[in-house]
Amino acid sequence: EDKVVQSPLSLVVHEGDTVTLNCSYEVTNFRSLLWYKQEKKAPTFLFMLTSSGIEKKSGRLSSILDKKELFSILNITATQTGDSAVYLCAVGVNSGGSNYKLTFGKGTLLTVNP
């Protein structure tokens, strides 16, 4: 059974702090690892990682994948109250033939206080 584990499950910080969110996985037929941000409703896409050691960056957010250790981190620097959300990690796998599916972790609830 494919497993994706995120830690911590929740985190409270002050504006300006830097946070690191963790995602470890055990899956068969790995294809990609994705990070999403979920505020109230639908998750919105942040990053997709397929290769080890290559950092992806978007503004204050960055992410990196380690395929040897089966691990990814999402960093947010200089946090703002607008970063408050649930951050979801998902791993994409081939599930037979041309089928592809995502397995999600439970998410990390980040609260940024002013």
Added chain:
Amino acid sequence: DGGITQSPKYLFRKEGQNVTLSCEQNLNHDAMYWYRQDPGQGLRLIYYSQIVNDFQKGDIAEGYSVSREKKESFPLTVTSAQKNPTAFYLCASSIGTEQFFGPGTRLTVL
């Protein structure tokens, strides 16, 4: 405007009734997915479809059924066999490995 639409936004049903949730996309994506999200949980895969007239069970398919008669549409029926149907249901579509999500339907069974 391209995107994924789900309707209705909120749905209330009595226990024992079947209910169908709508999901439509005009992104010309081949693959579509249904997820369920419970409070404090991530998304769990119910059913998915890579092409028209074909679909696969996800991790929690029991008590649900789907059809994929058109590329644009992937409706989900929550049957009376589903023991805990109250949840937030999300539909997604993809053309590669990145999935795009609809706004969701919150189903409450009374």
